[in-house]
Amino acid sequence: MLVVMRHNARPEDIQAVVATIKDMGYDARPIPGGHRTAVGIIGNDGRVDSARLEGLEGVLEVIPVTQPYKQVSREWREAETLVRFPNGTCIGGNEVVVMAGPCSVESEGQILDIAHQLRSLGVAVLRGGAFKPRTSPYAFQGLGMKGLELLARAREATGMMIVTEALDAEGASAVAEYADMIQIGTRNMQNYALLRRAGRLGKPVLLKRGMSATIDELLLAAEYILAEGNDDVVLCERGVRSFDTHTRNLLDLSAIPVVKGLSHLPIVADPSHGTGIRSMVTPMARAAVAAGADGILVEVHPDPPRALSDGAQSLYPAQFAELMQQIRVIANSIGRKLNEPLGSSTRG
Ligand code: PEP
Numbered sequence: 001m002l003v004v005m006r007h008n009a010r011p012e013d014i015q016a017v018v019a020t021i022k023d024m025g026y027d028a029r030p031i032p033g034g035h036r037t038a039v040g041i042i043g044n045d046g047r048v049d050s051a052r053l054e055g056l057e058g059v060l061e062v063i064p065v066t067q068p069y070k071q072v073s074r075e076w077r078e079a080e081t082l083v084r085f086p087n088g089t090c091i092g093g094n095e096v097v098v099m100a101g102p103c104s105v106e107s108e109g110q111i112l113d114i115a116h117q118l119r120s121l122g123v124a125v126l127r128g129g130a131f132k133p134r135t136s137p138y139a140f141q142g143l144g145m146k147g148l149e150l151l152a153r154a155r156e157a158t159g160m161m162i163v164t165e166a167l168d169a170e171g172a173s174a175v176a177e178y179a180d181m182i183q184i185g186t187r188n189m190q191n192y193a194l195l196r197r198a199g200r201l202g203k204p205v206l207l208k209r210g211m212s213a214t215i216d217e218l219l220l221a222a223e224y225i226l227a228e229g230n231d232d233v234v235l236c237e238r239g240v241r242s243f244d245t246h247t248r249n250l251l252d253l254s255a256i257p258v259v260k261g262l263s264h265l266p267i268v269a270d271p272s273h274g275t276g277i278r279s280m281v282t283p284m285a286r287a288a289v290a291a292g293a294d295g296i297l298v299e300v301h302p303d304p305p306r307a308l309s310d311g312a313q314s315l316y317p318a319q320f321a322e323l324m325q326q327i328r329v330i331a332n333s334i335g336r337k338l339n340e341p342l343g344s345s346t347r348g
């Protein structure tokens, strides 16, 4: 439930509402808005005595949140959530943020090479898996802790922010020590212990849609993270299972406007895993930006045929440079801007 305050409510009125909610045995979360503040009631079982709150000074109304996900919903918070990185890059605002890099961190030479190339193309966020969730136990599983150290070195060398995956609740703290954003992969979207842990680590979370998950299930998974006190969640559409075999997954771009209607959280698209095929990545990246994605997550490798994972869907750096040019135009055409810390005016 939400207690909506009058626009002229005083800070002490809000405090009194918070104190009353706590006295009723629930948690209270003030949500400042553009015109008025609301106070969310957390942990209630749906049987809150709203009359007690309605009678308080400064209260306009008490309204139920009808969606099964509460804090994630637009009913709870109308304004967009802005997820900010220490280097100033922000996901969820007017800028379209590109997160790019190899599927896996493979060696110091590989990650530094691609990081420098991407940085010079204006990319502010470097992706790369150190712990890899592989379908086969015999496939490359990632460099583990060594991979995290190499990512930290790439950040030092380039100033880029790092997004990398945590596979389980036990390993998430180590990932959080190195990463600027913790990725939760498609296979783990409903790993509730991991979601809860990610909600307590104090770092933004990139939550990828489960390959067979509905949009409501994605939003409920995000709710686990917000319920632990972490509002910095970016959702990611990365394709769902389909009957067609021409692409690895079916990139569900309609999820972008659907999520935008239901939630204040930012949503990005991953055209690499969404298609699985290099030649389809750029067209779907263009489409994702046109559909209103707040960013894209793209796999780029200095030498794709030699990649230890996902080479077939990894772009060559030159292809990625072209992708950047194309999505810059599309972003501008819908009144947005590509996030390019070096400044797009210096490039063609
Ligand atoms: C990845 O981003 O490298 C990855 C494993 O993605 P997903 O969880 O979407 O398969």
Ligand code: MN
Binding pocket: 103, 104, 273, 299, 309, 310
């Ligand atoms: Mn991959």
